[in-house]
Amino acid sequence: GQSLEQPSEVTAVEGAIVQINCTYQTSGFYGLSWYQQHDGGAPTFLSYNALDGLEETGRFSSFLSRSDSYGYLLLQELQMKDSASYFCAVSRTDKLIFGTGTRLQVFP
C-alpha cells in the first residue's frame, strides 16, 4: 500500500522553529511536496523536493531522504499566520498522494 504518516498536531510559540515530519511507505514517486491549508481555505503549494537534501524557500525549508523514507518541513521565525494544516504529498505519474496532515498551532 501507499501511506504517508504525519504527526496530527504540533504547537509552538511565535519566533520559534518547528519541524513537521513525514514518513512514507511508497515507492516510485517523482518527489515530495508540501502544502499549507488555512481553515476554510484551499491548499497552497509550499515546496518540492525532487532529490534528496534540503530545499530552502525563505522561512520554509524542506528535506527528503529516500533511503530513510522520510521528509520534513522546517518552519523558522514562526508567525501567527503560520497556524494552519500542513500536508506532505508524493508525486506519482498521474496524481498526488497526500499525507495524513499536521495541524500547527502558533501561540503568542
Added chain:
Amino acid sequence: DTEVTQTPKHLVMGMTNKKSLKCEQHMGHRAMYWYKQKAKKPPELMFVYSYEKLSINESVPSRFSPECPNSSLLNLHLHALQPEDSALYLCASSRLLAGDSEQFFGPGTRLTVL
C-alpha cells in the same frame, strides 16, 4: 491569471436534487482534478482529467459525474447524493499530468446534503 475559480462557494441540496459544481482555470494547464475533503482530513482524489480526457476515476460512486467541456472548464454533476457526501469539494489544476509537482487549488465548494 494564476487562479482556479470554483462556483458556488456553498451549496445545500436535498437527496433528490440535481446540482453541478463548476471549476475554471486560465493558466493553460492540461490536467484538472476533483478532490473531496472532510474536516481534518487530507484531500481525497476523485477524478483526474488529462487533455480533457478522464484518466483516473478513483472508484467514485456514479452519483458523481465529472465533465470536462474544454481545457479551461471542469464540472462535477451531482445527483441523488447522501448526507455522508457532505464535504468540501476542491478543484485543482496542474501544468501537465506526469510527475507534475505543483497543483493549484481552487477555494472549494462547501456542500451540505440534507
